[in-house]
Amino acid sequence: MSEIPTPSLKSPAAAFSPLYKQIKDLLVHSLHEGEWKPGESIPSELELAARFQVSQGTVRKAIDELAAENLLIRRQGKGTFVATHHEAQVRYRFLRLKSDSEGNAARAQSVYLQCARQRATQDVARVLLLRGSDSVIYIRRIMSFGTVPTVLDEIWLPGDAFKGLSIEKLQAMNGPLYGFFETEFGVNMVRADEKLKAVACDAETAGLLNVEQGTPLLQVNRVSYTYGDRPMEIRRGLYVTEHYHYRNGLN
Amino acid sequence: MSEIPTPSLKSPAAAFSPLYKQIKDLLVHSLHEGEWKPGESIPSELELAARFQVSQGTVRKAIDELAAENLLIRRQGKGTFVATHHEAQVRYRFLRLKSDSEGNAARAQSVYLQCARQRATQDVARVLLLRGSDSVIYIRRIMSFGTVPTVLDEIWLPGDAFKGLSIEKLQAMNGPLYGFFETEFGVNMVRADEKLKAVACDAETAGLLNVEQGTPLLQVNRVSYTYGDRPMEIRRGLYVTEHYHYRNGLN
DNA sequence: TAGTGGTCTAGACCACGTT
DNA sequence: ACGTGGTCTAGACCACTAG
Numbered sequence: 001m002s003e004i005p006t007p008s009l010k011s012p013a014a015a016f017s018p019l020y021k022q023i024k025d026l027l028v029h030s031l032h033e034g035e036w037k038p039g040e041s042i043p044s045e046l047e048l049a050a051r052f053q054v055s056q057g058t059v060r061k062a063i064d065e066l067a068a069e070n071l072l073i074r075r076q077g078k079g080t081f082v083a084t085h086h087e088a089q090v091r092y093r094f095l096r097l098k099s100d101s102e103g104n105a106a107r108a109q110s111v112y113l114q115c116a117r118q119r120a121t122q123d124v125a126r127v128l129l130l131r132g133s134d135s136v137i138y139i140r141r142i143m144s145f146g147t148v149p150t151v152l153d154e155i156w157l158p159g160d161a162f163k164g165l166s167i168e169k170l171q172a173m174n175g176p177l178y179g180f181f182e183t184e185f186g187v188n189m190v191r192a193d194e195k196l197k198a199v200a201c202d203a204e205t206a207g208l209l210n211v212e213q214g215t216p217l218l219q220v221n222r223v224s225y226t227y228g229d230r231p232m233e234i235r236r237g238l239y240v241t242e243h244y245h246y247r248n249g250l251n
Numbered sequence: 252m253s254e255i256p257t258p259s260l261k262s263p264a265a266a267f268s269p270l271y272k273q274i275k276d277l278l279v280h281s282l283h284e285g286e287w288k289p290g291e292s293i294p295s296e297l298e299l300a301a302r303f304q305v306s307q308g309t310v311r312k313a314i315d316e317l318a319a320e321n322l323l324i325r326r327q328g329k330g331t332f333v334a335t336h337h338e339a340q341v342r343y344r345f346l347r348l349k350s351d352s353e354g355n356a357a358r359a360q361s362v363y364l365q366c367a368r369q370r371a372t373q374d375v376a377r378v379l380l381l382r383g384s385d386s387v388i389y390i391r392r393i394m395s396f397g398t399v400p401t402v403l404d405e406i407w408l409p410g411d412a413f414k415g416l417s418i419e420k421l422q423a424m425n426g427p428l429y430g431f432f433e434t435e436f437g438v439n440m441v442r443a444d445e446k447l448k449a450v451a452c453d454a455e456t457a458g459l460l461n462v463e464q465g466t467p468l469l470q471v472n473r474v475s476y477t478y479g480d481r482p483m484e485i486r487r488g489l490y491v492t493e494h495y496h497y498r499n500g501l502n
Numbered sequence: 503t504a505g506t507g508g509t510c511t512a513g514a515c516c517a518c519g520t521t
Numbered sequence: 522a523c524g525t526g527g528t529c530t531a532g533a534c535c536a537c538t539a540g
Contacts, residue, residue, distance in 0.1 A: 077518035328537035
């Protein structure tokens with residue numbers, strides 16, 4: 001078998017890449033191209049095995065890893081599906097804020113304050129891999145649980161990938177922002193890195209979140225990535241953690 | 252094959268447990284019993300396959316999952332080893348605090364303030380699965396990076412499992428606390444859950460961490476577990492996040 | 503050279519969901 | 522009944538480490 005040869009570059013200490021990794025890369029490429037959209041099913045393991053001229057087991061191992069990374073979701077008896085931010089189970093996948101008491105019964109509700117097109121600052125451009133001349137979209141919003149304002153988010157998006165995004169569309173939308181990005185712009189966030197700090201609430205934020213100036217807030221700086229580790233969003237959140245906490249599992 | 256029969260209970264909707272899961276449970280049991288100690292190698296896949304009367308592939312799948320959960324570490328050509336908190340790569344595995352600037356060059360140094368035996372409070376007893384009459388060990392310490400005090404930890408341990416722990420031993424020890432727990436008490440922490448909040452520094456803590464009272468601190472409430480999800484530690488940390496942050500990867 | 507984990511295959515059968 | 526993913530097997534060969 002193995003139509004796909006091990007790496008063509010025969011450099012000394014040639015990088016060895018197992019077949020299933022190559023299959024994995026091909027699958028990620030197809031995902032990024034949009035061959036299968038979020039929520040849809042991908043071809044069956046046997047079909048993919050035939051397409052790539054490998055055994056079912058090899059395809060299986062590739063899919064296993066992609067499922068472990070939450071790019072795909074396996075459903076026994078039904079098929080394998082492209083992960084989406086729309087489904088109930090995984091909505092707000094990246095939001096780790098939980099109520100101290102109950103299991104987060106109160107539904108999140110967002111109010112959008114601002115949506116503007118700007119030149120990328122140096123910091124933003126560097127992280128999003130843009131040039132200084134490129135434009136970014138800047139968004140500001142408040143998330144409330146029940147009626148209590150809890151999170152102030154500032155968001156930066158690369159202008160090219162999110163053409164036509166306006167505050168009207170944001171206000172009309174409901175449900176998770178990442179789901180909206182999927183269906184409206186074909187951008188599926190797959191992974192994110194966060195850096196957390198405790199900071200004091202400044203005067204403007206105090207007004208927006210309805211807390212005293214100086215109140216300790218949890219500052220969450222996030223960079224989100226699509227397929228292939230392409231950075232597509234910067235987000236800075238300020239969380240009021242009086243009745244909520246950020247949960248995290250370590251292993 | 253399959254000496255180990257599928258579940259003996261034939262209740263309606265009988266719980267189906269695949270062979271490799273059963274093997275996995277047997278391996279975890281052996282780990283908990285201390286058949287193989289942290290840092291040691293476990294038997295080869297073929298040996299285990301012979302022992303359990305299954306194929307190598309089934310053992311492999313069990314080990315794969317345990318490696319993914321960081322209970323075991325695979326090393327090609329050498330063997331499979333019991334994970335330990337001692338090795339350089341994984342030391343301070345559960346400490347997510349990083350320097351804002353460099354890659355955490357400064358070495359962590361701990362000063363132990365207190366180590367006392369107490370009756371378990373109701374909250375502590377509930378989480379550690381103790382009775383109210385059981386004793387717990389309470390520890391307080393300060394961690395510094397370079398010379399800057401950065402973390403104030405309060406720790407509660409079940410008294411039974413940590414008999415003989417004293418402040419002298421803590422002060423004599425260096426390196427990570429979890430490594431010390433391994434070698435001195437045979438308790439290997441494997442997983443932890445954390446809840447984070449931003450809080451204001453109180454007067455006493457201000458003195459200890461050398462910051463102004465009211466400074467925002469990152470409060471990290473952790474519960475750590477050994478093999479088999481047995482809770483073995485409660486830890487409340489207060490982090491000064493002026494020059495450090497808590498990093499987290501989401502997927 | 504021998505032993506370990508890592509990859510790949512081919513085929514059988516099971517569990518689940520749909521038709 | 523059929524098609525999907527899930528489990529299990531047996532065997533071949535590869536890559537890495539060590540003596």
